Amino acid sequence: MFHSKIGEVMRELGSSQPTAVELEILRILWELGPSPVREIHTRLAELKGTNYSTTVKMLSVMLTKGLVKRDENATPHIYRAAMTRDRAAKRFLTELIEKVYDGSAMSLVLQALAGGKASKTEIDEARRLLDEMEGQS
Amino acid sequence: MFHSKIGEVMRELGSSQPTAVELEILRILWELGPSPVREIHTRLAELKGTNYSTTVKMLSVMLTKGLVKRDENATPHIYRAAMTRDRAAKRFLTELIEKVYDGSAMSLVLQALAGGKASKTEIDEARRLLDEMEGQS
DNA sequence: TTGTGTTAGCGAAACCTTTCGCTACAATCG
DNA sequence: CGATTGTAGCGAAAGGTTTCGCTAACACAA
Incomplete structure (x- = not known):
């Protein structure tokens, strides 16, 4: 049988996307900043x-995937x-x-957000960003 | 051992997210419209x-997950x-x-897009949508 | 009818993700 | 110094996804 190994190849190319649990861990790290396993x-x-x-295991998997880094000098890591x-x-x-x-779907992204919870502040912020973007191009 | 079954439960609740290949198939269906397996x-x-x-197998899996539907009266389906x-x-x-x-990250989404390929037309479209959104709230 | 090709489905293999038990080791306490 | 507690790691099991071989059923031409 021919079974492909795209996942593996992708990973070697450094373009692996985090899975569900991995994303949860990333969120925790984003919120907490650098932290020990505990x-x-x-x-x-x-x-x-x-x-x-x-x-521990998930973190070690994520380490080999390059999704997290660690300082091994510190104890605990x-x-x-x-x-x-x-x-x-x-x-x-x-x-x-x-x-x-x-590719390319600015307006569709906005549309997708349209039903949502954009506040007045966010809308203004968005306008500001649009102006910036226009200025750049 | 305690192994959770979140995936299964989610699926029963109808909130399963398509996996990589499933998404590819969905894209094909979106592009082609209703089509036979071939x-x-x-x-x-x-x-x-x-x-x-x-x-065939992927489609049958997606059918049980509710990601696709099929007309069995027609041959081929x-x-x-x-x-x-x-x-x-x-x-x-x-x-x-x-x-x-x-949740709630309108400006961040825009920021994420900012480096990208937004054309003048898209930016104008975006402004129009922002106006609409403001009008609604 | 018999062969030829197309469609549908099942079950199992290969692979990946997530889970944990067990073991070893380091640090800390009494 | 033990004994106890916390940290790190390995290997394997359980679950999910993706792959295909094999078989059955169906349609259509010879």
Whole structure:
């Protein structure tokens, strides 16, 4: 049989997307900043009730995938997200637009948000950004 | 051991997110409209070189997940996406914002797009949408 | 009818993700 | 110094996804 190994190849190319649990861990790291496993685990266990071992393992998997980094000099080891929240959001979004719309879909993204919870402040902020963007191009 | 079954539960609640291949198939359906397996397969095989059986199986999996529907009266059976492209985009985006930012992040989404390929036309369209949104609230 | 090709489906293999038990080791306490 | 507690890691199980081989059923031409 011919079974492809795209996942593996992608990972070697450094373009692996975080899975569900991985994303939860990243969120925790974004919120907490660099933290030891114990801290991360406490938060994760609140959400999922999983075991300490699981958290350790997930972090080690994420380390080999390059999703997190760690300082091994410190004891206990300190983990941090390899990507900033904004950078991650940007990547996810780009990928999303790419996958769902074959790229370039500014107005559709806005449309998607339109039903949502944009406040007056956010709308003004958005206008400001639009002006900036126009200025640049 | 305690192994959770969140995926299963989510699915029963109707909130399963399509996986990689599933999304590819949805894209094909969005582009082609309702189609028999053969058509879908031809496209999918171009992208991934996979077997006809695989396409059939994926479609049957997606059917049980409710991601696609099919007309069994016609021969061959005709499959179609259960969700429109726009609706899917909206769901993905909401989920993304939820997962990465705990909700509400209009300006951040725009920021994420800022480096990108927004044309003058798109920016104007965006302004128009912002006006509309403000009007509604 | 018999062969030829197309469609549908099942079950299992391969792979990936998530989970944990068990073990080892370091640090800290009495 | 033990004994106890916290940290790190490995390997394997459980679950999910993706892949296909094989078989059955159906349609249509020879």
